[in-house]
Amino acid sequence: MNQFIIKSEVETPWGIARTGCLSTQHGDIQTPVFMPVATQGTVKSMSPQEVWDIGYRMILVNAYHLYLRPGPSLVSESGGLHTFMSWPGAVLSDSGGFQIFSLNDLAKVTEEGVSFKSHIDGSAQFLTPETVIETQLELGSDILMPLDHCITSNASHSELLEALERTNRWFERSLKQHRGRKGQLFGIVQGGLFEDLRTKSVEFLAASDLPGFAIGGLGVGESKAQMHEALDLVTKQLPQEKPRYLMGIGSPEDFVNCVCRGVDMFDCVLPTRVARNGALFTRFGRVDIHQSQYKNHWNPISNTCLCYTCSNFSLGYIHHLFKSREILGLRLATIHNLHFIHQLMDDLRLAIDNGNVEEFAMEFLAAYKPTNEEMRLQAKDRILRDN
Amino acid sequence: MNQFIIKSEVETPWGIARTGCLSTQHGDIQTPVFMPVATQGTVKSMSPQEVWDIGYRMILVNAYHLYLRPGPSLVSESGGLHTFMSWPGAVLSDSGGFQIFSLNDLAKVTEEGVSFKSHIDGSAQFLTPETVIETQLELGSDILMPLDHCITSNASHSELLEALERTNRWFERSLKQHRGRKGQLFGIVQGGLFEDLRTKSVEFLAASDLPGFAIGGLGVGESKAQMHEALDLVTKQLPQEKPRYLMGIGSPEDFVNCVCRGVDMFDCVLPTRVARNGALFTRFGRVDIHQSQYKNHWNPISNTCLCYTCSNFSLGYIHHLFKSREILGLRLATIHNLHFIHQLMDDLRLAIDNGNVEEFAMEFLAAYKPTNEEMRLQAKDRILRDN
Numbered sequence: 001m002n003q004f005i006i007k008s009e010v011e012t013p014w015g016i017a018r019t020g021c022l023s024t025q026h027g028d029i030q031t032p033v034f035m036p037v038a039t040q041g042t043v044k045s046m047s048p049q050e051v052w053d054i055g056y057r058m059i060l061v062n063a064y065h066l067y068l069r070p071g072p073s074l075v076s077e078s079g080g081l082h083t084f085m086s087w088p089g090a091v092l093s094d095s096g097g098f099q100i101f102s103l104n105d106l107a108k109v110t111e112e113g114v115s116f117k118s119h120i121d122g123s124a125q126f127l128t129p130e131t132v133i134e135t136q137l138e139l140g141s142d143i144l145m146p147l148d149h150c151i152t153s154n155a156s157h158s159e160l161l162e163a164l165e166r167t168n169r170w171f172e173r174s175l176k177q178h179r180g181r182k183g184q185l186f187g188i189v190q191g192g193l194f195e196d197l198r199t200k201s202v203e204f205l206a207a208s209d210l211p212g213f214a215i216g217g218l219g220v221g222e223s224k225a226q227m228h229e230a231l232d233l234v235t236k237q238l239p240q241e242k243p244r245y246l247m248g249i250g251s252p253e254d255f256v257n258c259v260c261r262g263v264d265m266f267d268c269v270l271p272t273r274v275a276r277n278g279a280l281f282t283r284f285g286r287v288d289i290h291q292s293q294y295k296n297h298w299n300p301i302s303n304t305c306l307c308y309t310c311s312n313f314s315l316g317y318i319h320h321l322f323k324s325r326e327i328l329g330l331r332l333a334t335i336h337n338l339h340f341i342h343q344l345m346d347d348l349r350l351a352i353d354n355g356n357v358e359e360f361a362m363e364f365l366a367a368y369k370p371t372n373e374e375m376r377l378q379a380k381d382r383i384l385r386d387n
Numbered sequence: 388m389n390q391f392i393i394k395s396e397v398e399t400p401w402g403i404a405r406t407g408c409l410s411t412q413h414g415d416i417q418t419p420v421f422m423p424v425a426t427q428g429t430v431k432s433m434s435p436q437e438v439w440d441i442g443y444r445m446i447l448v449n450a451y452h453l454y455l456r457p458g459p460s461l462v463s464e465s466g467g468l469h470t471f472m473s474w475p476g477a478v479l480s481d482s483g484g485f486q487i488f489s490l491n492d493l494a495k496v497t498e499e500g501v502s503f504k505s506h507i508d509g510s511a512q513f514l515t516p517e518t519v520i521e522t523q524l525e526l527g528s529d530i531l532m533p534l535d536h537c538i539t540s541n542a543s544h545s546e547l548l549e550a551l552e553r554t555n556r557w558f559e560r561s562l563k564q565h566r567g568r569k570g571q572l573f574g575i576v577q578g579g580l581f582e583d584l585r586t587k588s589v590e591f592l593a594a595s596d597l598p599g600f601a602i603g604g605l606g607v608g609e610s611k612a613q614m615h616e617a618l619d620l621v622t623k624q625l626p627q628e629k630p631r632y633l634m635g636i637g638s639p640e641d642f643v644n645c646v647c648r649g650v651d652m653f654d655c656v657l658p659t660r661v662a663r664n665g666a667l668f669t670r671f672g673r674v675d676i677h678q679s680q681y682k683n684h685w686n687p688i689s690n691t692c693l694c695y696t697c698s699n700f701s702l703g704y705i706h707h708l709f710k711s712r713e714i715l716g717l718r719l720a721t722i723h724n725l726h727f728i729h730q731l732m733d734d735l736r737l738a739i740d741n742g743n744v745e746e747f748a749m750e751f752l753a754a755y756k757p758t759n760e761e762m763r764l765q766a767k768d769r770i771l772r773d774n
Binding site for chain 2: 040041042044045046047048049069070074077078079084085086295296298308312313314316317319320321323324326327328330331332
């Protein structure tokens with residue numbers, strides 16, 4: 001059975017954009033899709049009903065975080081993650097490879113697995129490709145990610161090669177552990193910014209008949225141009241009929257740029273994280289709700305936005321909530337940003353199906369003022385630490 | 388026009404309990420009623436839609452807090468508080484007398500008014516009975532409270548007498564300032580625990596044809612027995628046909644005890660505040676969700692509760708959210724506690740109308756284990772500081 005069906009494909013100046021449908025045990029997902037991040041089993045500040053009401057049908061959780069707390073056996077005992085967190089849609093679980101290495105300066109890699117100290121209580125932990133698959137099976141994930149050895153993208157060629165080869169050996173063990181079990185196990189393309197390593201990684205993974213491919217190791221400090229270059233290389237080489245999931249990206253302009261390059265799936269804490277910092281998405285860029293200019297603005301964030309926030313509250317009220325450090329401020333900002341991204345994905349799908357995604361992208365990118373590079377890297381650094 | 392109509396009256400061993408209907412510019416309110424507290428223009432952690440969906444039709448805001456931030460002229464410019472915070476129901480605003488004196492050790496009282504430093508930015512502030520009425524008119528409150536001089540209930544007779552006489556003079560100025568303007572101005576009965584002072588206060592206020600009477604200066608450190616004694620005295624003397632609002636009380640057992648003594652209206656931060664501390668109301672007392680015994684409980688807080696929290700989430704999940712310091716934990720706990728209190732008020736009204744409120748109260752109080760006195764006073768202290 002083919003779990004991914006492509007609906008439309010459109011050539012753009014940057015690659016081939018496409019729409020599709022990804023079938024999971026918990027429903028069909030229209031792609032391109034953004035998955036809100038529920039690191040610890042909740043999309044921060046949101047109820048699952050609110051996430052659903054915006055229109056999301058798939059979220060991402062982090063196996064690393066849930067492994068440490070509350071623990072996979074407990075989640076399994078409760079009836080699985082969908083029951084535990086009352087989420088009727090699909091769940092993709094990240095393996096946590098990225099988090100283990102970014103949250104733990106002292107993580108130690110051996111061929112068997114990785115040992116590290118829990119960021120919660122300092123306890124000694126040891127994870128292997130096999131235990132990471134078992135964790136995700138206990139969670140009941142619809143899409144599973146293998147444990148990978150993540151190192152910074154500006155590491156040397158030999159370091160990246162070594163990490164990639166280990167990631168590949170670990171992937172074979174993951175595949176073996178998962179065979180005949182539930183859910184779809186994706187492969188993760190690594191290799192930093194080196195063309196030969198990315199090619200090597202794709203060729204290795206493409207040899208197995210995988211349900212989908214994640215693209216890892218991007219959005220970790222390189223420039224946007226470098227990210228696009230690596231992405232272009234990988235999407236050209238990956239099997240066209242399988243979904244491509246770009247991990248941990250990103251911002252509104254990233255979604256437009258990368259959908260046009262053939263990416264089908266995204267996750268990122270950015271839309272929810274910056275919301276809690278008071279940054280609200282508009283078609284023209286981010287609004288910083290803390291600015292005193294908003295204290296007496298009685299219009300919504302956007303006059304055309306149909307989200308709960310924009311339907312009921314003014315910029316002035318949201319400004320007051322942030323100044324007063326009220327939880328409702330974080331909620332209203334998060335609802336708006338998640339709605340904005342959901343609407344953007346809807347618009348992109350429609351534009352692809354209508355054959356005018358190039359025009360849509362040009363118009364969007366012309367109007368949208370991205371956050372400057374320095375602020376972007378600072379934000380990335382905070383995201384690494386917090387999620 | 389009579390703005391309060393009594394529906395049923397039932398004698399109980401503790402007084403005369405009654406149901407009624409209070410008419411406001413923003414709808415009719417069934418009494419006895421609990422008003423959730425939206426100190427800064429939001430019921431902490433809740434959206435106004437959620438408060439409404441539980442069944443609440445009236446909330447309380449604090450004129451002192453909103454005077455300091457965002458300021459009454461700004462709220463007025465936005466279309467009034469109902470528009471500002473997107474609340475279609477009724478609003479009672481507290482004058483903030485209590486907060487001025489409890490949050491400001493250095494508040495200075497003169498005959499003209501009270502000077503103090505803002506707890507937000509330390510700026511010098513001066514409020515008079517007249518400015519406090521104007522603030523509440525700018526907010527657009529349905530029910531207004533006059534500025535009163537609040538001192539601790541264990542102050543001496545002469546101190547309490549002096550504060551009471553000033554409160555009375557201030558009330559005359561408030562009444563004059565409000566005459567012919569919008570909303571209902573209640574009087575506030577003061578006098579600490581002294582019978583002659585409470586009587587003096589009631590007699591003074593009853594001489595004016597007021598739409599309702601608040602009972603202040605209780606729940607501020609005295610024992611429950613002392614509070615009941617003062618309450619019994621006051622409710623016997625107040626005009627029977629007018630609503631009585633017991634300010635800043637309280638806990639589930641307080642509502643039962645005080646409704647049976649003839650109280651019609653309540654507000655308190657306790658149900659929402661203790662929720663955010665992880666204390667969840669049940670018919671048998673509070674559950675502390677932090678306790679490790681709940682980590683693998685897969686039932687809801689209450690099997691018979693119909694709130695969003697109990698309809699969708701287990702104790703084990705809420706425990707995980709609190710352990711992980713996730714905002715959704717605070718939200719689910721608050722929804723449950725507000726639902727519990729709303730249901731309790733519904734039950735009390737029904738029992739009064741059916742003539743069996745004594746039986747209901749006995750049964751409730753027999754099953755409900757109150758929090759012990761020491762914890763109660765500690766909690767009260769925290770509430771004073773935080774709201």
